[in-house]
Amino acid sequence: MSTTSKVADTNGGTAARSGKPSKVGAAANWADERLGLAGLAKKNLRKVFPDHWSFMLGEIALWSFVVLLVTGVFLTFWFNPSMTEIEYQGSYAPLRGSYISEAFNSSLHISFDVRGGLLLRQMHHWAAHLFIGSMLIHMMRVFLTGAYRKPREINWVIGVLLLTLGTLEGFTGYSLPDDLLSGTGVRAADGFVKSIPVIGTYGSFLLFGDEFPGHSIIPRLYIIHVLLIPGLILGLIAAHMLLLVYHKHTQWPGPGRTEQNVVGFPMLPVYAAKAGGFFFIVFGATALMGGLMTINPIWMYGPYDPTKVTAGSQPDWYMGWPDGLLRIIPGWTEVSFWGVTLALPVFLTVILMPTLIITFLILYPFIDNWISGDKREHHLLQRPRDTPARTGLMAALVTFYVLALFAGGNDIIAIRLDLSINQITYFLRAAIFLGPILAFWITKRWCISLQRHAKEQALHGYETGIIERSPDGAYSERHLPLPDAKQALIVGRERDQLLELEPAVDKNGVERPHNRKERLRLALNRFWFADNLQPPTAAEIEAAHHHHDGHDGHELEAGAHDDDRDALVKGH
Amino acid sequence: MRFLNRSAGRLSRHRRGRFAGLAVLLVALLVTGGAYAALAPAGQAEQSQDNAELVEQGRELFLVGCSTCHGQNGEGVLDVNGNQLGPSLQGVGGAAVDFQVGTGRMPMVQPGQQNPRKSVAYSDDETAALAAFVQSLAPGPDVPDESDYDPSSIYELPEDERDAAINRGQQIFLTNCTACHNFNGRGGAMPRGGYAPTLRGVSDKHIYEAMLTGPSQMDVFSDGNIPPENKREVIAFLETLQEQPQQGGFSLGGLGPVGEGLYVWVVGIGGLVGFAVWIAAHTTRTKKGKETA
Numbered sequence: 001m002s003t004t005s006k007v008a009d010t011n012g013g014t015a016a017r018s019g020k021p022s023k024v025g026a027a028a029n030w031a032d033e034r035l036g037l038a039g040l041a042k043k044n045l046r047k048v049f050p051d052h053w054s055f056m057l058g059e060i061a062l063w064s065f066v067v068l069l070v071t072g073v074f075l076t077f078w079f080n081p082s083m084t085e086i087e088y089q090g091s092y093a094p095l096r097g098s099y100i101s102e103a104f105n106s107s108l109h110i111s112f113d114v115r116g117g118l119l120l121r122q123m124h125h126w127a128a129h130l131f132i133g134s135m136l137i138h139m140m141r142v143f144l145t146g147a148y149r150k151p152r153e154i155n156w157v158i159g160v161l162l163l164t165l166g167t168l169e170g171f172t173g174y175s176l177p178d179d180l181l182s183g184t185g186v187r188a189a190d191g192f193v194k195s196i197p198v199i200g201t202y203g204s205f206l207l208f209g210d211e212f213p214g215h216s217i218i219p220r221l222y223i224i225h226v227l228l229i230p231g232l233i234l235g236l237i238a239a240h241m242l243l244l245v246y247h248k249h250t251q252w253p254g255p256g257r258t259e260q261n262v263v264g265f266p267m268l269p270v271y272a273a274k275a276g277g278f279f280f281i282v283f284g285a286t287a288l289m290g291g292l293m294t295i296n297p298i299w300m301y302g303p304y305d306p307t308k309v310t311a312g313s314q315p316d317w318y319m320g321w322p323d324g325l326l327r328i329i330p331g332w333t334e335v336s337f338w339g340v341t342l343a344l345p346v347f348l349t350v351i352l353m354p355t356l357i358i359t360f361l362i363l364y365p366f367i368d369n370w371i372s373g374d375k376r377e378h379h380l381l382q383r384p385r386d387t388p389a390r391t392g393l394m395a396a397l398v399t400f401y402v403l404a405l406f407a408g409g410n411d412i413i414a415i416r417l418d419l420s421i422n423q424i425t426y427f428l429r430a431a432i433f434l435g436p437i438l439a440f441w442i443t444k445r446w447c448i449s450l451q452r453h454a455k456e457q458a459l460h461g462y463e464t465g466i467i468e469r470s471p472d473g474a475y476s477e478r479h480l481p482l483p484d485a486k487q488a489l490i491v492g493r494e495r496d497q498l499l500e501l502e503p504a505v506d507k508n509g510v511e512r513p514h515n516r517k518e519r520l521r522l523a524l525n526r527f528w529f530a531d532n533l534q535p536p537t538a539a540e541i542e543a544a545h546h547h548h549d550g551h552d553g554h555e556l557e558a559g560a561h562d563d564d565r566d567a568l569v570k571g572h
Numbered sequence: 573m574r575f576l577n578r579s580a581g582r583l584s585r586h587r588r589g590r591f592a593g594l595a596v597l598l599v600a601l602l603v604t605g606g607a608y609a610a611l612a613p614a615g616q617a618e619q620s621q622d623n624a625e626l627v628e629q630g631r632e633l634f635l636v637g638c639s640t641c642h643g644q645n646g647e648g649v650l651d652v653n654g655n656q657l658g659p660s661l662q663g664v665g666g667a668a669v670d671f672q673v674g675t676g677r678m679p680m681v682q683p684g685q686q687n688p689r690k691s692v693a694y695s696d697d698e699t700a701a702l703a704a705f706v707q708s709l710a711p712g713p714d715v716p717d718e719s720d721y722d723p724s725s726i727y728e729l730p731e732d733e734r735d736a737a738i739n740r741g742q743q744i745f746l747t748n749c750t751a752c753h754n755f756n757g758r759g760g761a762m763p764r765g766g767y768a769p770t771l772r773g774v775s776d777k778h779i780y781e782a783m784l785t786g787p788s789q790m791d792v793f794s795d796g797n798i799p800p801e802n803k804r805e806v807i808a809f810l811e812t813l814q815e816q817p818q819q820g821g822f823s824l825g826g827l828g829p830v831g832e833g834l835y836v837w838v839v840g841i842g843g844l845v846g847f848a849v850w851i852a853a854h855t856t857r858t859k860k861g862k863e864t865a
Contacts, residue, residue: 053845053852060844094742094812096735111819122820129836130844137841180746180755181828274851281847289840294820295832300813301755302746310750310828311760311768317833409830411761416827420685420765 049271050251050264054141059275060134063282064127065237071124072226078114080106081176081222083215092299100178100303103218107177107298123290128170130286132318135163143364143394145381147250149374153365155243160361162236165229167318172225174296174316178218181296183304184313186217188323195346213306253380253492254485262379312412317405324407325349328428371524373499385454386493388447389528395443396436403432444531451533457482458490458536459544491536496529623704630705633698637679646709657683664785665712666703671781673699675774685765687788713784713794720800721780723808741809744802748793756826757810762789772814776807 021029032038049055082102088095090105091112100108110117139159142148148156171189175182190212194200209216248262257263265271289295301310315323326349333344360367368390369375384391406413407428414421461479469475481487501522504515512518536544586592635644641658643649648660661669672678676690694702703715726737746755752768754760759770766789771779783803786792793803824831 051852053849056848056852057845060841060848093735094738094809094816097732097739098743118820126836126840129832130840133836133841134844137845180750278847278851281851282844285840285844285847289836292821293835293839294818294823294826296829297756297820297823297826299819300826302742305746308746308750310746310755311752312754312758312828312830314829316829317836320829320833405833409833412827412830414761414765415759415767418765420763421761422764 044245045266045268045272047245047248047267048262048264049249049267050262052252054145055249056274056278057134057141058138059278060282061131061138062237063279064130064134064286065233066279067127067283067286068124068131069230071120071127072230074120075110075124076226078106078110078117079103079176079222081219083178083213083218095299095302098303101218103176103178104298104303107179111299119287119290121290122293122295123286124173125295126289126293127286128173129295129316129318130282132163132166132170135159135166136318139163139361140394140398144384144387144391145250146378146387146390147381148365148368149378150365150369151377152243152247152250153369155240155247156365157362158236158240158243160358162233162240164358165233165236169225169229169233170316170318172221172229175221176218176225177296177298178304179296179298180301180304180308180310181298181313182301183213183306184309185315186221186304187212187306188315191343192346192350195343196351197342197347200343213304248379250379250381252383252489254488257380257488257492259377259379314408314412317408320408321401321404322350322354324404324410324428325353325432327410328407328425328432330429370521371528373497373521373525380492380494382493383489385447385450386532388444388451388532391447392440392442392444396440399439400432400436403428403435407432448531448533454490455533455536458487459541491541493535495534496532498529499525623708626701626704627708629698630701630703630708633694633702634705637694638702641680646706661706661709663710663712664706666707666715667713667781668785668787669703669706670699670715671778671785671787673702674781675778677787686762686767689769716777716780716784716800718777721776721804721807723776723804723811726804726808737805738809738812740802741805741807741812744798744806745809748791748798749806752790754827756823757813758826771810776811779807779810780804 028038080102084102085099086102086105088098088100088105088108090096090108092108095108107121110121112118142156142159171185175186175189190204190208193203193207196203204212207217207220208214209220249264251257251262251264254263302308314320326346329345329349331345333348335342335344407425410421410424410428413419414424461481464478464480466478467475468478482490499522501518502512505511634642634646638646638658641649642661643658646661649657651657669678672687673694674692676692677687679693680687681690692699700715706712707714726734729737745757749757752760752762753771754768757771760768762768768790774782780800780803782790783793783798783806784795798806824835
């Protein structure tokens with residue numbers, strides 16, 4: 001849509017002439033004269049993003065949230081968040097004549113009597129799963145590559161808040177249809193609130209407005225689900241994206257990539273196309289799942305009734321890990337004294353543990369910064385193997401999460417794998433403590449081994465698999481230097497800095513006030529970094545090259561090698 | 573009408589008579605006895621003879637196939653440690669035998685937490701004989717008649733009554749059965765490796781007998797608890813459930829949120845991460861059209 005018919009490419013030729021403006025150009029000009037967006041657009045449409053598959057995980061979350069908004073608005077047209085009891089007279093025959101709540105009735109109406117309603121309902125539910133799942137893997141990517149480091153700590157905190165709010169949003173949505181399963185979930189939530197010492201009962205009555213179930217919980221959850229939390233999530237997503245633009249995207253180390261630049265492709269046309277295309281892929285995947293795979297068949301669960309429960313009553317998977325901890329915590333943790341019972345099994349697993357984990361995640365960038373003592377800005381990412389302890393920590397967290405999730409599905413695992421539910425419980429009681437420790441240790445050692453391997457390759461090249469025989473009969477394998485990008489990834493990373501303990505007594509002979517804290521910090525610093533391998537120095541690389549030159553050319557240049565082969569082929 | 577009134581009046585005059593009570597009692601006894609004689613299954617003598625043969629046939633089968641654990645008279649057997657090898661069958665009734673043998677659960681392969689359904693070892697006639705033998709040991713719920721468990725009468729009702737009956741069946745099922753057998757009748761876990769089996773592909777008769785006799789860890793739902801009519805409604809509901817089209821698409825095992833979580837991670841997240849890799853791997857071309865070298 002160029003408005004220039006001839007572009008001057010030299011000083012000597014004719015001047016550039018403006019051509020006849022196109023209609024689109026005229027419209028854009030009209031808008032720009034009134035809104036003045038051209039400058040902004042010019043800058044941002046040319047904004048550069050680096051290319052890597054793992055940078056697109058957060059996009060899955062973003063696009064599934066868009067799907068959630070679109071399908072959610074559709075569902076609100078028919079959903080009636082009321083607990084008033086009516087007789088079902090809709091299309092689903094086995095329930096006809098049941099006395100059910102308006103909420104359940106309208107959910108059934110959406111499922112069976114609104115055109116496309118079940119598809120949209122299922123898409124909404126699948127998209128919710130995708131939203132939280134992709135936030136989790138996106139968070140893992142950011143954690144494992146150190147993208148949360150200065151200056152991005154606040155954006156990490158926003159991300160953790162988004163994950164928490166997404167989980168709560170999922171739970172409130174899961175509770176709305178008032179079917180047997182969601183009602184059981186609300187019943188459990190009532191128990192969770194009541195388990196909080198001292199204020200639990202008050203909290204429960206505040207939430208339900210009455211003794212469970214009352215008549216207020218569904219309208220209240222509804223307004224939380226469609227207004228309060230989505231509003232917060234939208235605001236936080238906006239902040240998350242603005243900070244992303246402001247900080248610019250992180251990138252892997254590589255040739256020409258520094259802490260001061262971003263190497264990649266511009267927003268328009270490349271990333272607009274890639275991201276826009278990805279939206280349609282996420283939308284398409286959600287539509288396929290919604291169309292083909294049953295999720296939450298509320299008509300089978302039937303209406304909620306506090307006297308009923310079904311086998312396989314589970315929360316959705318993202319709430320599964322606290323539920324799993326609750327399933328395996330021994331009963332003796334409940335204590336009674338002075339006529340008071342503390343429901344500690346419930347409180348510890350479902351209230352305290354998630355709070356602790358979320359707090360830990362929020363604080364992690366600051367803890368990490370305190371341990372490393374690193375005050376610099378970082379725009380280049382770290383490979384997971386180059387931070388063995390941190391990668392080990394994530395492995396431990398994932399192991400804990402997965403084991404707790406298994407505990408949450410213990411009954412299904414028992415019947416599907418022909419196991420005893422009791423033995424699963426006994427196993428998990430030990431594994432939940434030992435598993436993360438083992439995972440940490442294995443991962444840390446594994447990373448260090450990979451570091452050794454990488455350093456070996458950086459110094460001596462990679463093994464080509466070509467075995468050569470020298471004139472005096474010795475066999476050797478030909479090594480070739482790594483491609484530049486890979487070499488830069490290994491050599492280009494920063495060296496770890498170990499903290500040094502400041503003298504316990506300063507130069508005036510006065511004892512330092514925070515000595516104990518400093519010692520702890522130092523111990524953690526050693527534990528975190530002391531075992532790491534450092535990237536080869538220029539001198540080491542130089543020495544390695546000299547070493548190879550001494551040999552009878554075991555390490556040939558790639559070009560030379562190709563020439564050899566060409567010569568061989570031609571010779572035959 | 574007048575005649576009826578007159579005779580009733582005549583009778584009424586004697587209602588406070590000395591022998592009135594005795595007379596009423598006598599009439600009542602005569603009517604009951606007479607009705608029983610008239611309405612009881614015909615050819616009773618003949619049938620009892622058949623039954624005696626059946627019991628004898630069952631006893632012989634029982635001695636060969638069952639008595640090792642259940643004892644020669646179905647009294648139960650203790651092993652050397654005093655543990656129960658096989659329980660007493662006194663009073664369990666023919667329905668229990670028909671269920672256990674008819675679904676292949678008996679004879680058992682080995683004692684254990686769960687007695688799984690397997691291929692049936694006895695023919696229908698042999699099962700009937702075994703049931704008759706155990707029924708003869710002591711009174712218990714006998715093998716139900718087809719009219720007891722066959723829900724086809726419900727399907728023949730007018731639409732609204734049929735819906736109401738199936739709906740009652742669902743209510744009873746949700747109240748009493750889903751806690752172990754799951755909302756979908758797909759089964760669930762029980763302590764120490766036991767499980768409530770799936771109800772899919774179980775015959776109407778066996779579902780009825782299971783309710784009546786409460787095999788293994790299952791509760792007994794006697795006719796006083798859930799009358800035969802309601803049991804039929806439960807069976808009708810289960811049949812309706814199985815005949816329902818999969819409105820939402822593939823059922824993913826019908827086990828609830830655990831299956832859904834598995835699928836969202838494997839299919840959903842896995843697939844989309846695959847797409848992310850694919851998109852990121854396709855970088856831009858720097859020149860339009862074919863490169864000319």
